[in-house]
Amino acid sequence: MTLWLMAGLLFTPLAWAVLTLLTDFVWGRRVTWVGILVQVLVSLGLWLTVAQHGGFYYDLGGWGAPLGIELRVDGLAVTFVLLTAAVASACGLHAGVYIDQHKPWHRYFWPLFWFLWSGLNAVWLGGDLFNLYVGLELISLSAVGLVALGGNANALRASIRYLLAALLGSLAYLLGVALIYGQFGTLSIAGVVAWLDNHSAPAGPGLALALMITGLALKTALFPLHRWLPPAHGIAKSPVSALLSALVVKASFYIAARLWLAFGESLGSLAAAQMVGLLGGAAVVWGSWLACKQAQLKQVVAYSSVAQIGYLFLLFPLTYSVSESVSLQAQQGITLQVISHALAKAAMFLAAGNLILSVGSSRIDALAGVSRFLPFSLFSFGLAGVSLMSLPPSGGFAAKWLLLQASLGSGQWWWALVLLAGGLLSAAYLFRIYRASFAENPETDQFFHPSKSLEIIPMVLAVMALGLGFVSEQVLSVMALPFAEEGAP
Amino acid sequence: MTSYLLYALAGAALCGIGLFGLLRLSHLLRKLLAFNIMGSGVFLIMVGLPQHQSGPDPVPQALVLTGIVVAIAATALAVVLIRRYYHQSGMTSLEGEAGSREGGPL
Numbered sequence: 001m002t003l004w005l006m007a008g009l010l011f012t013p014l015a016w017a018v019l020t021l022l023t024d025f026v027w028g029r030r031v032t033w034v035g036i037l038v039q040v041l042v043s044l045g046l047w048l049t050v051a052q053h054g055g056f057y058y059d060l061g062g063w064g065a066p067l068g069i070e071l072r073v074d075g076l077a078v079t080f081v082l083l084t085a086a087v088a089s090a091c092g093l094h095a096g097v098y099i100d101q102h103k104p105w106h107r108y109f110w111p112l113f114w115f116l117w118s119g120l121n122a123v124w125l126g127g128d129l130f131n132l133y134v135g136l137e138l139i140s141l142s143a144v145g146l147v148a149l150g151g152n153a154n155a156l157r158a159s160i161r162y163l164l165a166a167l168l169g170s171l172a173y174l175l176g177v178a179l180i181y182g183q184f185g186t187l188s189i190a191g192v193v194a195w196l197d198n199h200s201a202p203a204g205p206g207l208a209l210a211l212m213i214t215g216l217a218l219k220t221a222l223f224p225l226h227r228w229l230p231p232a233h234g235i236a237k238s239p240v241s242a243l244l245s246a247l248v249v250k251a252s253f254y255i256a257a258r259l260w261l262a263f264g265e266s267l268g269s270l271a272a273a274q275m276v277g278l279l280g281g282a283a284v285v286w287g288s289w290l291a292c293k294q295a296q297l298k299q300v301v302a303y304s305s306v307a308q309i310g311y312l313f314l315l316f317p318l319t320y321s322v323s324e325s326v327s328l329q330a331q332q333g334i335t336l337q338v339i340s341h342a343l344a345k346a347a348m349f350l351a352a353g354n355l356i357l358s359v360g361s362s363r364i365d366a367l368a369g370v371s372r373f374l375p376f377s378l379f380s381f382g383l384a385g386v387s388l389m390s391l392p393p394s395g396g397f398a399a400k401w402l403l404l405q406a407s408l409g410s411g412q413w414w415w416a417l418v419l420l421a422g423g424l425l426s427a428a429y430l431f432r433i434y435r436a437s438f439a440e441n442p443e444t445d446q447f448f449h450p451s452k453s454l455e456i457i458p459m460v461l462a463v464m465a466l467g468l469g470f471v472s473e474q475v476l477s478v479m480a481l482p483f484a485e486e487g488a489p
Numbered sequence: 490m491t492s493y494l495l496y497a498l499a500g501a502a503l504c505g506i507g508l509f510g511l512l513r514l515s516h517l518l519r520k521l522l523a524f525n526i527m528g529s530g531v532f533l534i535m536v537g538l539p540q541h542q543s544g545p546d547p548v549p550q551a552l553v554l555t556g557i558v559v560a561i562a563a564t565a566l567a568v569v570l571i572r573r574y575y576h577q578s579g580m581t582s583l584e585g586e587a588g589s590r591e592g593g594p595l
Contacts, residue, residue: 066548130552137559141566148570153578160517160570161583167524167563168511174556175504175531181549182497182538 008042013118072127075481172215223283238353277317283310288425333402340395395468500533
């Protein structure tokens with residue numbers, strides 16, 4: 001049973017990537033529908049397995065570490081596999097209708113989409129540092145390809161900038177991996193943790209951890225390394241932007257968080273933790289401020305991603321040398337923030353794509369009058385905005401509430417100010433868009449109406465982001481699923 | 490000081506050179522070459538450093554082989570994008586001046 005689940009999660013996306021490489025756009029879409037169904041079923045199956053038997057280690061193909069690929073299936077990984085299944089399915093279905101099938105190069109959307117999905121699953125389940133690197137590179141290269149799908153010079157410029165940033169980030173991470181292996185002689189995260197439990201921490205690997213976190217922060221677009229993100233996410237096709245903002249940046253953050261939770265206590269320092277948190281806080285303020293100044297609709301949403309990513313890095317100070325319960329609260333808050341941001345931002349980018357399609361311009365002031373013609377997409381955009389502004393009862397609110405409790409519980413009250421400022425600033429840039437769309441403009445009376453399926457998908461995602469606040473207990477219980485066999489493999 | 494450690498130190502130097510090139514050069518092909526130099530440096534460290542402490546070790550060599558495959562894939566993608574970008578815009582750098590200081594593609 002486990003064999004089939006693992007094959008389903010890692011092998012079928014690769015197989016589908018190759019299959020869709022052979023087809024044209026329309027057949028690629030049909031093949032993808034089947035693939036999405038398989039992925040959703042397999043993800044649910046994995047959840048059931050872990051809920052019944054607990055988490056486990058799995059050697060792919062029966063080859064053990066260090067030469068084989070070792071997978072670690074725990075509650076957190078299952079949470080992210082399920083999130084990926086939800087968001088990527090929505091983006092895949094949306095893209096099938098949204099993307100113009102008459103341009104011949106658009107058929108490469110499907111293989112890139114499936115390579116991206118397989119990379120994401122590999123990262124969620126990866127148990128050793130080097131295979132996480134391979135998964136990251138698979139994600140980056142297919143994401144860059146997806147951005148370049150626009151085909152014009154601006155899209156290519158954005159994708160080259162993105163590629164160079166991603167490659168530099170990966171090399172910094174790989175250098176850290178090389179140093180870790182040189183010191184500990186193992187690549188498994190659990191193996192390094194076991195070594196650190198038995199020995200006193202040496203001085204050198206702190207550098208390795210710093211290199212890895214810096215590389216991953218570059219790939220996650222943490223302030224001040226965020227400059228590549230807005231052009232790439234702003235210019236990509238809307239379903240691609242949704243995938244990039246919702247899932248791709250989360251993959252590198254997920255690795256950084258796993259590394260910090262495993263090694264941070266012994267290899268990190270208080271100054272480093274506060275420093276990363278400070279950069280996260282600066283990202284919240286600076287990203288939101290720049291979002292207020294943008295003239296293009298999708299640039300606003302992209303800068304909002306820079307700001308929302310900032311919250312994630314509050315994990316570092318809120319889990320360093322604090323009590324168990326505060327650390328757990330912070331981890332739960334960050335997980336909820338990742339999930340709610342993924343759902344809300346995917347909904348927002350897809351809805352923004354519909355709005356742009358409808359008014360034929362990507363400028364905010366061109367939205368005048370759209371509230372009469374496209375209320376459904378605008379409503380999805382608004383609902384997603386409620387979660388980004390972290391108003392109750394949205395998932396964003398539940399996340400910020402947990403983070404607030406964690407920051408007060410650990411005596412680090414200054415992070416509460418970041419949460420407050422971020423909420424107010426996000427309201428400012430979102431209301432700018434609402435105001436523009438409710439303005440009346442007697443000159444424009446021609447609007448293109450996108451098909452119903454394009455409008456329904458962002459609505460479903462936005463409702464999920466909003467409803468996350470009601471079911472946060474249940475979502476967090478997936479993350480807390482126990483591990484069957486404790487200790488290193 | 491073993492020869493393996495020498496490899497690792499040479500790798501660190503290559504990393505520095507590559508990083509400098511990646512950040513300071515503006516021509517995209519030069520940036521790409523700098524990335525490859527930096528990658529080679531990382532691979533040298535990866536092979537040299539573990540063997541310096543514990544003798545011959547097959548694992549880093551397997552890792553470096555995989556790493557080389559990834560680097561080739563990344564380089565191929567970058568070359569395609571840069572070439573396409575040059576055909577579309579006539580520029581060889583990201584900064585926006587038409588043509589680059591070196592004048593045209595390398």
